[in-house]
Amino acid sequence: MDITYTENEIDKIAKTVIEKATEKVLLFHAPMGAGKTTLIKAIAKHLGAADAGNSPTFGIVNEYENHKGELLAYHFDFYRLNDEMEALDMGFDDYLNQDAWVFIEWPEKIASFLPENSTHIHIEILDMNTRIMKIS
Numbered sequence: 652m653d654i655t656y657t658e659n660e661i662d663k664i665a666k667t668v669i670e671k672a673t674e675k676v677l678l679f680h681a682p683m684g685a686g687k688t689t690l691i692k693a694i695a696k697h698l699g700a701a702d703a704g705n706s707p708t709f710g711i712v713n714e715y716e717n718h719k720g721e722l723l724a725y726h727f728d729f730y731r732l733n734d735e736m737e738a739l740d741m742g743f744d745d746y747l748n749q750d751a752w753v754f755i756e757w758p759e760k761i762a763s764f765l766p767e768n769s770t771h772i773h774i775e776i777l778d779m780n781t782r783i784m785k786i787s
Contacts, residue, residue: 652671652785652786653783653784653785654667654783654784654785654786655777655781655782655783655784656781656782656784657780657781657782658686658689658780661686661689661690661693662693662696662697664690664693664784665690665693665694665696665697666697667786668690668694668772668784668786669694669697669698671770671786672770672786673768673770674766674768674769674770675751675752675753676747676752676753676755676765676766676768676769676770677694677752677753677754677755677769677770677772678755678758678765678769678770678771678772679691679754679755679756679757679758679772679774680758680759680771680772680773680774681772681773681774681775681776682776683730684776685774685775685776685782686774686782687756687774688728688756690772690774691726691754691756694724694752694754695715695723695724695726695752695754698715698717698723698724698752699717699718699723700715700716700717700723700724701715701716701717701718701720702715710728710731711727711728711729711731711732711741712725712726712727712728712741712746713725713726713728714726722749722751723751723752724751724752724753724754725746725749725751725752725753725754726754726756727743727746727753727754727755727756728756728757729755729756729757729758729760729761730756730757730760732757732760732761735760735761735762735763735764738760738761738764739764743761743764744764747766770786770787771785771786771787772784772785772786773785773786773787
């Protein structure tokens with residue numbers, strides 16, 4: 652299923668991703684500048700996150716909580732990872748064992764450690780404002 656959208660439609664797309672996700676682990680495959688972080692923040696907002704999260708330079712992991720302070724999701728950005736063993740060193744497997752959504756940017760950097768049952772989100776840039784997304 653291909654979905655074409657613009658950034659103005661990001662809230663609608665976030666809702667669609669939640670509805671279509673077969674698992675709580677979402678793997679975001681997309682080039683730099685495709686809007687992965689923007690989409691993840693919109694998804695977290697639709698799940699009830701109390702804030703929009705930190706900037707894309709938050710490091711490797713960011714946590715989203717609801718207004719009661721309960722954990723909703725972890726957001727990983729593995730772009731700066733030099734070696735997939737760094738993910739294990741930071742306790743990545745422990746994060747996967749939590750009852751929370753897990754959003755992963757640059758999942759190819761930790762391919763050996765990804766759960767088999769994950770929802771893959773592929774985003775392609777069509778032009779400055781338009782993206783195509785495939786959920787599988």
